[in-house]
Amino acid sequence: MSRESTRFDRVPATDAERPDDDSEQVTREEILVFWEDRYGVPRSVFADHTFWERGAGKIWIFRGDAPSPVDIEGLGMTFLRTRQEHWKPTTDAVQRFGGHADQRVIHLDDDQAATFVAGEDQEITDWDGDWGYLVVTHDLVGESEPMGVGLYLYGELRSQVPKGRQREL
Amino acid sequence: MEVLDRYESIVDDFEAFTAACERPLPSAVRVNTIKTTVERARAALDAEDVAYDPVDWYPGLLKLPDDQPGTNWPYFHGWIYGQEEVSAVPAEVLAPEPGERVWDACAAPGSKTSQLAALMDDEGVVVATDSNLGRLSALRSNAERLGVTNVAVTHEDARNHSLKPFDGAEYDRALVDVPCSCEGTIRKNPDALDDWEYDHVKGISGVQKGVLRRAVQATRAGGTVVYSTCTFAPEENEAVLDYVLDAEDCRLVDFEIPLDSVPGITEWPGGEDGAGGADGAGSDESDDGPREFDPSVEKAKRIYPHLNDTGGFFCAKLEVEG
Ligand SMILES: C[S@@+](CC[C@H](N)C(=O)[O-])C[C@H]1O[C@@H](n2cnc3c(N)ncnc32)[C@H](O)[C@@H]1O
Numbered sequence: 001m002s003r004e005s006t007r008f009d010r011v012p013a014t015d016a017e018r019p020d021d022d023s024e025q026v027t028r029e030e031i032l033v034f035w036e037d038r039y040g041v042p043r044s045v046f047a048d049h050t051f052w053e054r055g056a057g058k059i060w061i062f063r064g065d066a067p068s069p070v071d072i073e074g075l076g077m078t079f080l081r082t083r084q085e086h087w088k089p090t091t092d093a094v095q096r097f098g099g100h101a102d103q104r105v106i107h108l109d110d111d112q113a114a115t116f117v118a119g120e121d122q123e124i125t126d127w128d129g130d131w132g133y134l135v136v137t138h139d140l141v142g143e144s145e146p147m148g149v150g151l152y153l154y155g156e157l158r159s160q161v162p163k164g165r166q167r168e169l
Numbered sequence: 170m171e172v173l174d175r176y177e178s179i180v181d182d183f184e185a186f187t188a189a190c191e192r193p194l195p196s197a198v199r200v201n202t203i204k205t206t207v208e209r210a211r212a213a214l215d216a217e218d219v220a221y222d223p224v225d226w227y228p229g230l231l232k233l234p235d236d237q238p239g240t241n242w243p244y245f246h247g248w249i250y251g252q253e254e255v256s257a258v259p260a261e262v263l264a265p266e267p268g269e270r271v272w273d274a275c276a277a278p279g280s281k282t283s284q285l286a287a288l289m290d291d292e293g294v295v296v297a298t299d300s301n302l303g304r305l306s307a308l309r310s311n312a313e314r315l316g317v318t319n320v321a322v323t324h325e326d327a328r329n330h331s332l333k334p335f336d337g338a339e340y341d342r343a344l345v346d347v348p349c350s351c352e353g354t355i356r357k358n359p360d361a362l363d364d365w366e367y368d369h370v371k372g373i374s375g376v377q378k379g380v381l382r383r384a385v386q387a388t389r390a391g392g393t394v395v396y397s398t399c400t401f402a403p404e405e406n407e408a409v410l411d412y413v414l415d416a417e418d419c420r421l422v423d424f425e426i427p428l429d430s431v432p433g434i435t436e437w438p439g440g441e442d443g444a445g446g447a448d449g450a451g452s453d454e455s456d457d458g459p460r461e462f463d464p465s466v467e468k469a470k471r472i473y474p475h476l477n478d479t480g481g482f483f484c485a486k487l488e489v490e491g
Contacts, residue, residue, distance in 0.1 A: 006324075048292070049318060063319035064294050070334045073305060074322030077313045095247060096204070096316035117245055140242055141212040147245070164310060167245050 004055060008075050010068035011051040011059065026082045031059065034080075034087055039101035039135055046097075052076070057083030061093065088133050091148035091161055098135045098146030105135045106150065106157065113138035117147060119166035121158045133160070172365045173352065175443030176401050179434050180473060189475035194356035198238045198249040199257060199280075200229030201315045202287050205248040213243040226427030227257055247314040252280045253357065255428070255472055255482040259344055259397040260284040262424055262486055267292040269341040272387060274327040274380050277304030279311040281346055286317040296340075298323045298330055328379035330387060343384040343394045347377040347409075353399040353481020356474060367441040370402050371457075377409045378416075385417040385489055394419070394487040399480060401471070403437040403460070406483045410469060411462040418491035421468040426484070429476040433469030433485065435462050 012018050014029045028051055035041040052060045052068075052075050062076030077096070081088040089098075098105075106127055108116060115122045116136055129152075136150040136157070149160040159166075173187060180186045198221075200210040207229040214221055214231070219241055221231035230252075238244055238251040260281045265271045267290045276282045276297035285295050297312075297320050299305045305324055312320050325331065332338060350370050355361045377398070384394050398405050410421065410433070437460045438445040445459055469485035 061318055062321070063291055066321065066334070067336050072321055072334050073324040074309050074312075074320070076318040076320065077316070090313075092247075092313040092316065095314075096318070140246065141209055141216055143209075145246060165245070165314070167240055169240065169242060169245065 006054075006071050006073055008052040008054045008060065008066075008068070008070050008072060010066075011053055024083055026053070026057075026059065031080065031082075035097075038104055039098070040103040041097060041100040045100050049076070051079070053082075057081055086132055088160070089135075089149055091165055094135055094146050094149050098137070101135045101146070104130055104132070105137055106152065107144060108136060108138045108147075110138070113147065114169050116150060116157070116159045117161060117167050117169055119159050119161050119163065121156055123155055124152070124157045125155055127152060127157075172362045173401070175441070178438060178443060179403070181431070182475065185475040186473055189473070189478065190355050190481075192356060192474075193359075194253065194480060195232050195234050196237055196251060197224070197230060197232045197253050199227075199252045199284060200231070201248055201250055201283065202229065203291050204246065204316045205243075210243050210248045213246075213248060214241070217241045224254055227254075227261070230254060230257055247316055250280065250283060250311070250315060252284070253480055254477075255353075255399070255479045256280055257284065258426055258428065258472070258482060259346060259395050259484050260288060262426065262484055263342050263344050263393060263395040265289050265293070265295075265342050269293045270338060271295045272330070272340045272343040272384065273297045274330065274343060274345045274384050275299060275347050276322075277301060277308040279308035281344060282308060282320055283312055283315045283317050285344065286312070286315075286319055289319065291317060291319045293319060294335075295320045296323060296335070297321070298325060298327050300324070300326050328376070328383050330383050332387060339389040339392070340387055341389060341392050343388050343392070345381050345384045345394060345396045347380055347396070347398055347405075348373060349377070349398040349400040349405050350402055351399055352401050353474070353483075356480055370404050374404045374409060377405055378412045381409055381413045382416055385413060385419045385487065388489045390489055390491055392489045394489060396469075396485045396487065398483045400483065401473075401481055403434060403462075406471075406485075407433050407435070407437070407462045407466040407469065408460060410466050410485055410487075411460075413487075414463050414465065419487045419489050421465040422486050422488050423468050424470075424486045426470060428472055428479070430470035430472045431476075433462075433466040433471060433483075435464055435467060436460070437462070
């Protein structure tokens with residue numbers, strides 16, 4: 001089996017720093033706008049973090065900075081899938097930062113939350129917000145807590161919790 | 170249990186020691202303060218009727234007398250991490266500060282990496298190294314579940330750890346939690362001693378010396394290195410310290426821990442049975458014959474299972490000089 005690349009490149013700050021030969025190259029500015037416009041996560045939340053691309057489109061988030069490119073096995077945590085039509089946050093990114101979201105947040109009751117965490121799709125009829133990747137929350141000891149990402153389409157919420165993170169609760 | 174007989178001459182109350190080694194150890198969890206507070210994690214366990222006993226010396230370390238940590242809401246949210254009580258000691262002794270550069274030399278599966286990150290409020294950097302790719306992938310998923318963003322992971326032999334990825338920056342602190350013969354985990358893993366071999370003990374001691382030495386070299390003058398094992402074997406503990414005191418510019422320093430412990434030993438009869446090596450030709454370095462260690466190894470701490478009803482552990486704190 002071929003190994004994943006271990007090269008991490010710091011995501012350029014803006015269009016002006018984007019390499020000419022890669023018009024698809026995502027920028028820090030685009031990432032900040034994505035979280036702010038879609039989910040309402042203020043850009044200040046990421047002020048102390050840098051963004052890194054490893055392989056095509058996989059963005060990692062790292063607290064602090066490093067020389068770029070850097071050849072290493074991991075740098076912070078996986079954060080966002082780009083270079084595809086619909087960018088997709090990771091479960092772990094949403095658990096860590098999704099508490100700051102106030103848009104495209106769908107709140108589940110206890111049974112629905114258990115279904116979601118088990119990795120199952122479910123019908124949800126009372127969602128009148130946008131379709132696409134949503135931040136999925138539930139109540140845990142009296143507060144709303146983000147669990148991960150769901151894909152909402154045609155009245156159905158498809159759990160995006162990766163296999164290894166799924167649990168029967 | 171015969172393997173442990175080799176320690177009869179160095180353990181006071183040997184009967185209590187062996188009796189404790191035969192008692193199973195309940196699991197324990199550490200609350201991950203990167204994602205929640207101790208109060209909320211405890212409330213979430215209460216809500217699922219998971220019983221726990223807080224460990225008095227570490228806020229957020231909870232023993233679970235009846236449960237395994239893996240299947241409940243706080244686990245899914247990365248609020249708790251399964252970690253035994255003694256395993257929480259070395260990161261406390263290293264005591265990293267937010268913003269520092271820290272090396273975790275033998276890091277997988279990341280119990281102490283994520284604890285270090287939490288002690289640092291996820292600020293600064295923890296470089297987490299391991300030579301085993303499979304175990305590194307467990308480290309990565311553990312760190313991600315816990316929401317750690319200040320960890321950089323390297324796959325290499327820690328004895329040859331390279332500072333190149335970060336332009337040669339030295340560390341403020343390093344944790345050297347080496348691979349070992351794991352004798353002290355016998356309560357959690359009753360098979361721990363089945364494959365015990367004296368040759369393995371002697372062999373792994375070479376790796377331990379190499380990793381500790383590299384950690385001292387990679388840490389700035391005035392910085393701190395903590396060495397830990399979960400074994401009782403002096404060949405893997407005091408002998409390793411004795412070696413590095415000679416080989417590198419560093420010294421052992423006193424430290425306090427909130428658990429009962431005994432000082433490191435300065436004399437060891439040696440040999441497979443702990444009663445003195447049979448082979449008279451053994452030089453000091455062969456680890457076979459009787460050994461005397463640098464007197465300062467007394468500053469290290471041996472934690473025996475019967476002292477605090479935990480697993481077995483060894484921990485030493487060094488300061489890098491020059
Ligand atoms: C006691 S375990 C570490 C436990 C870890 N510190 C934790 O708290 O989760 C020892 C680790 O050392 C690794 N190891 C063994 N030889 C090594 C070497 N030469 N360089 C780096 N890591 C090594 C093993 O793969 C193993 O993961």
